[in-house]
Amino acid sequence: CLASTSTNTAEQSRIDINGASFVVDNWTNVTPKILSYVGMQKHLQTNHPLSIIRQRIVNYFYKTYKTSRGNPLFSVYDKLNPVVTVQQNFDNLLIPLDHVSRNKSDCYYINKSYLLRAHTTAHQVDLISSGLDNFLVVGEVYRRDEIDSTHYPVFHQLDAVRLVTKDKLFERNPDLEIFENEWREIQGNKQKQQLIHSSSKCLDQSKQPCHTLEAVKLMEHELKQVLLGLAQDLFGSNIQYRWVDTYFPFTQPSWELEIFYKDNWLEVLGCGIMRHEILQQSGAHNSIGYAFGLGLERLAMVLFDIPDIRLFWSNDSGFLSQFSEKDLYKLPKYKPVSMYPQCKNDLSFWLPAGVDVDAGFVPNDFYDLVRTEAGDVVEQISLVDKFKHPKKGLTSVCFRIVYRHMERTLTQTEVNEIHKRIADACVKNFNVVIR
Ligand code: FA5
Ligand code: MG
Numbered sequence: 001c002l003a004s005t006s007t008n009t010a011e012q013s014r015i016d017i018n019g020a021s022f023v024v025d026n027w028t029n030v031t032p033k034i035l036s037y038v039g040m041q042k043h044l045q046t047n048h049p050l051s052i053i054r055q056r057i058v059n060y061f062y063k064t065y066k067t068s069r070g071n072p073l074f075s076v077y078d079k080l081n082p083v084v085t086v087q088q089n090f091d092n093l094l095i096p097l098d099h100v101s102r103n104k105s106d107c108y109y110i111n112k113s114y115l116l117r118a119h120t121t122a123h124q125v126d127l128i129s130s131g132l133d134n135f136l137v138v139g140e141v142y143r144r145d146e147i148d149s150t151h152y153p154v155f156h157q158l159d160a161v162r163l164v165t166k167d168k169l170f171e172r173n174p175d176l177e178i179f180e181n182e183w184r185e186i187q188g189n190k191q192k193q194q195l196i197h198s199s200s201k202c203l204d205q206s207k208q209p210c211h212t213l214e215a216v217k218l219m220e221h222e223l224k225q226v227l228l229g230l231a232q233d234l235f236g237s238n239i240q241y242r243w244v245d246t247y248f249p250f251t252q253p254s255w256e257l258e259i260f261y262k263d264n265w266l267e268v269l270g271c272g273i274m275r276h277e278i279l280q281q282s283g284a285h286n287s288i289g290y291a292f293g294l295g296l297e298r299l300a301m302v303l304f305d306i307p308d309i310r311l312f313w314s315n316d317s318g319f320l321s322q323f324s325e326k327d328l329y330k331l332p333k334y335k336p337v338s339m340y341p342q343c344k345n346d347l348s349f350w351l352p353a354g355v356d357v358d359a360g361f362v363p364n365d366f367y368d369l370v371r372t373e374a375g376d377v378v379e380q381i382s383l384v385d386k387f388k389h390p391k392k393g394l395t396s397v398c399f400r401i402v403y404r405h406m407e408r409t410l411t412q413t414e415v416n417e418i419h420k421r422i423a424d425a426c427v428k429n430f431n432v433v434i435r
Contacts, residue, residue, distance in 0.1 A: 081113055
């Protein structure tokens, strides 16, 4: 790993990531444990299930979209730096300033201006601005979240953008237009365009005011066709699926694709018609575009029958030797080497006076501390009890920590030692009193 924390001679402490140095400030919440994932690139590791899924998706796009000379139309960016600016991750994508996804409790901030990307969509505007019109972005993303068998603070996404101009979209119907008349008349006048955007925003959720219905419907059709084709390429042609209307700040209209799998509807991706303001600010004002983003772990867990998201980080040869890129189109099912026993320990403490859950004490902070102290032997953490002492006014919380090693049995002594380390760190970091 290329990340390290250092306090250098200047009074300010700094964090070094991928050869760049960042000042630590009161927004910093990234932990050394999380920084240790930077540069691991599981999506590029030979024979790794995430790499196999990535290749399947890339191949699907290569064969679905070709240039007139028969070359792949889409280019792929899979080694972009996960350190991005707040502008790249949020502002460029029109995510409102008060949107929950910006919260410190949801993201890993390096400081007030930089964070570890929370989605691969963070690179969209830069790539369009550099002149690209058909591309895929693959990489790991970082989100502060609960811990269980399907949630991990680092997971992988694949994003796509496809832009088309009028000539291409209406090749066979040159009389049709991408943009409404009033819009074309003021082409180039950003202020007037802004006015139209904002005045008609709430009237019609089915499309953006600047677009013609024909253009949107054609793009929607292509987008859904391509994504359904991808789902069928991965899951087989008999899948049961549904499109669900949704909202993203950077697309309108927006949808999610859900697939019926083992008695449940599973959300596999989000997508939509790109907000025109984004294309305007990136120099693609004559185009209309679609974009989508999907999670690689979610697909891989289904396709290989992998029961626990932590397995993707395993270096155990018993796990890794089960997958091979030679079988790209014949995916094997994962065979658990053995199920090692769980070990459950509770941790209860009094919060400092005046502090309550989510008022001075954020459970995500606790989860990070546990991850830092214990690493991957923690399978699950849950808040099992909370009460307020009627006289003292203090709040007590109880967390249940489930320990399980992926590759061997943990001894009770070993677990007790880790548990004690967590308790000590809580006292030190949160000023709590262990019960
Ligand atoms: C996004 O991240 C959007 N950037 C996607 C997008 C891109 C929409 C471009 C429109 C245009 P969301 O947070 O829903 O959206 O995540 C997208 C996908 O990532 C999900 O459908 C899911 O497959 C995966 N995903 C999200 N959260 C997790 C998680 N905690 N663990 C595993 N996979 C996840
Ligand atoms: Mg979602």
